[in-house]
Amino acid sequence: MSDLSVTDWKERPRAAWLAVWPIAFTALRLVFRRKLFWLLLGFALLNFLLVFGAIYLLATLEAQQPQIGKMLLRMLPELSGTGKTFLNFMLAQGTVTMILLAFAGSVLAGNDHLRGGLTFYLSRRINVLHYTGGKLLAIGLLVSLTTTLPALVLFLEQGMLGDTVEYFSENYNIAIGILGYGGLIAVTLGLLLFALVSWMPRPVPLVMSWACLFVFLPVLSGILRWIFDDRHWRLLNLWRDLYAIGSRCFGEAAVRSSDEAQLPEAAAVVFSVCLVSFIAIVVRIHQLRHQS
Amino acid sequence: MTPLFEIESLTHRYGSVLALDDLSLSAEPGAIGLVGQNGAGKSTLIKILLGLVQHTSGTVRVFGSDVGKHGVGLRGRIGYMPEREGVLPGLNGIEYVGLAGELNGMPRKQSLRRAHELLSQLGLEEARYRRLENYSAGMQQRIKLAATLVHDPDLLLLDEPTSGLDPDGRTAMLSLLKSLARRPGKSLVLSTHLLGDIERVCRHAIILEEGAVAASGTLDELLAGQPHAFLLQWKSDNDAISGEFLAALQRSGAEVASGDELGQARVVVSEQWVTQQFFQLAHECGVTLTGLEPEEMDLSTVYRRLVGIDAAAPPLIGLAKGDASGVATS
Numbered sequence: 001m002s003d004l005s006v007t008d009w010k011e012r013p014r015a016a017w018l019a020v021w022p023i024a025f026t027a028l029r030l031v032f033r034r035k036l037f038w039l040l041l042g043f044a045l046l047n048f049l050l051v052f053g054a055i056y057l058l059a060t061l062e063a064q065q066p067q068i069g070k071m072l073l074r075m076l077p078e079l080s081g082t083g084k085t086f087l088n089f090m091l092a093q094g095t096v097t098m099i100l101l102a103f104a105g106s107v108l109a110g111n112d113h114l115r116g117g118l119t120f121y122l123s124r125r126i127n128v129l130h131y132t133g134g135k136l137l138a139i140g141l142l143v144s145l146t147t148t149l150p151a152l153v154l155f156l157e158q159g160m161l162g163d164t165v166e167y168f169s170e171n172y173n174i175a176i177g178i179l180g181y182g183g184l185i186a187v188t189l190g191l192l193l194f195a196l197v198s199w200m201p202r203p204v205p206l207v208m209s210w211a212c213l214f215v216f217l218p219v220l221s222g223i224l225r226w227i228f229d230d231r232h233w234r235l236l237n238l239w240r241d242l243y244a245i246g247s248r249c250f251g252e253a254a255v256r257s258s259d260e261a262q263l264p265e266a267a268a269v270v271f272s273v274c275l276v277s278f279i280a281i282v283v284r285i286h287q288l289r290h291q292s
Numbered sequence: 293m294t295p296l297f298e299i300e301s302l303t304h305r306y307g308s309v310l311a312l313d314d315l316s317l318s319a320e321p322g323a324i325g326l327v328g329q330n331g332a333g334k335s336t337l338i339k340i341l342l343g344l345v346q347h348t349s350g351t352v353r354v355f356g357s358d359v360g361k362h363g364v365g366l367r368g369r370i371g372y373m374p375e376r377e378g379v380l381p382g383l384n385g386i387e388y389v390g391l392a393g394e395l396n397g398m399p400r401k402q403s404l405r406r407a408h409e410l411l412s413q414l415g416l417e418e419a420r421y422r423r424l425e426n427y428s429a430g431m432q433q434r435i436k437l438a439a440t441l442v443h444d445p446d447l448l449l450l451d452e453p454t455s456g457l458d459p460d461g462r463t464a465m466l467s468l469l470k471s472l473a474r475r476p477g478k479s480l481v482l483s484t485h486l487l488g489d490i491e492r493v494c495r496h497a498i499i500l501e502e503g504a505v506a507a508s509g510t511l512d513e514l515l516a517g518q519p520h521a522f523l524l525q526w527k528s529d530n531d532a533i534s535g536e537f538l539a540a541l542q543r544s545g546a547e548v549a550s551g552d553e554l555g556q557a558r559v560v561v562s563e564q565w566v567t568q569q570f571f572q573l574a575h576e577c578g579v580t581l582t583g584l585e586p587e588e589m590d591l592s593t594v595y596r597r598l599v600g601i602d603a604a605a606p607p608l609i610g611l612a613k614g615d616a617s618g619v620a621t622s
Binding site for chain 1: 335342345363364365367368372374376377378379381382383387391392394395396398399400402406409410413435439441443444510607
């Protein structure tokens, strides 16, 4: 290797923001190389297949045995193809997504802070925003893969199994709801996870913090609400806040009566979490860049 | 010709720690060695040149552009190889180098093609699909170099590139760096504490000490600017006569550092000094010279004396500062 004879590269470089894709793609590639993540994705897929099969079965029964089909639909109103069907499906998928993100966080971004990957990225023709954008995109895609994408597939299935294609035109708000709720989860969880990973890149503290936020806090909020008989304590449950706002994306009818009054407060909580997370990310990256 | 970089009154602090202290420097394109002890400010200076660290005060221009304002664009023309960090575990060699190219604005196909070319040339052809965490230290240095070169940068900033390499690997890496430095229109800044590396690769050197430039210039200038040093050995009847001989040398303008043993000293004299003067002074003081050995001055000797590591090394006098042609300080 005493001499190099590599062809010159003198082309005009592409726009820096395009680097967001390889950053996100690389982060996802690293996640998919871990067996644990395939296991968790498998769990998410199981729930999807269950709902997919149930919708198919109900639709088939409704077509061939209308009476049995209607009876079953009365028994299982959550599989009737309304906004609630998809809202609840995404809520259930969210549980697996939570666990997936807790374990994926270190791989998605934590190693960059632990092993000098940040220097690798930031010494290239990009800035902090491109790097952050790429990582958030990766988290967002991972969240969408387990929530939004399967929900959209179920929506398509529901429409295609019906008698007419009018299902889509009559229920376009469901598609908007799926995208809206999915986007909300992706952005909020993306910012929160990236902020936590920036400050706690090691897997164990990250998983513990994540568990505190999504297991301990909801339990605590329930206890406090019971003790003080004040519904405001429910706002401590971030997943519930997201659900409340997400349900509004599916239309007013989808919002639970218990959530309706707290919608503005829930939105304020989610917005605050996003803002604080964003500031935490910027401060941390600024700090890391200025460390010797 | 546009200078490679120009630095004016650069100061950088890490909290209360002063890393670079009012540093002014400019360099012409070429191979430049950056040498200094740990904590001298080498890595900080490199990161500032790259726009990776925002300096506290002062002006830094690379290729005539302010790094603070045009950092992203400049990084497209610069390749940076960090010393320890910068490897992404979980990726294989090709993915890693290809990613580096894409982050520097290369289309994916071209980036991967150049990555394959580079890995073949750097002797990593067999290991290109192996994960980076399974690479040896030498292979990691080479893969980092490939990621540095993939977008064909005009300036290479190399921070301790031979760190962790075995002697053969070090020799090979230095040969490669030498060939890189010879390419027309390309420059490199080699930061190291191994002076031999700089002597092999670079034509210019900047010596940093406690965040300031201790000396700079072409290697020839740094060495030629040095006075002649000799190791003297003599015999005398008693200590007083030896003392008198040393005093006589000092009176004649020589700088004297007594050796560990009696009858031995290192003496630095000016260019006008005639060797015969040693014998004359010895004769006058009644001592018999038994040894007169001119000491070879290399960058290591210059450096050690300059930063005060080795007090027994011959003192440096008249070391040119700020007037070198290739690298200038003010």
